Amino acid sequence: MRLTEFWxxxxxxxxxxxxESxxxxxxMSELGGRTVREALDAGWxxxxxxxVVCTSMDVPAALR
Incomplete structure (x- = not known):
């Protein structure tokens, strides 16, 4: 997945x-105690x- 699609x-x-906020x-503990931005910056x-966001925040299947 490209970052543009992620965003x-x-x-x-x-x-x-x-x-953004x-x-x-x-x-998020699932990201090793990092924020989304920190995880992406760390190379995730x-x-x-x-x-992780989908699982943790109950993102509807249509948006996954």
Whole structure:
């Protein structure tokens, strides 16, 4: 998954303003105690981060 697709999906689920806030502020244990941004910066694949977000935040199947 490309980062542009990742951000499109984040924006579709959370809305553009909250997607940015969530990505930078919400620490997730499934990402090793990192935020979404920290995980991506640490080299996590966007598809893996998206899977964690989907599982943790109950993203509807239509947006997965």
């Amino acid at each position: 499109n999906r984040m924006n579709a689920h959370f809305g553009p303003a909250y997607a 969530f990505a930078g502020d919400h620490v 694949e966007a598809k893996d981060v998206w899977r």
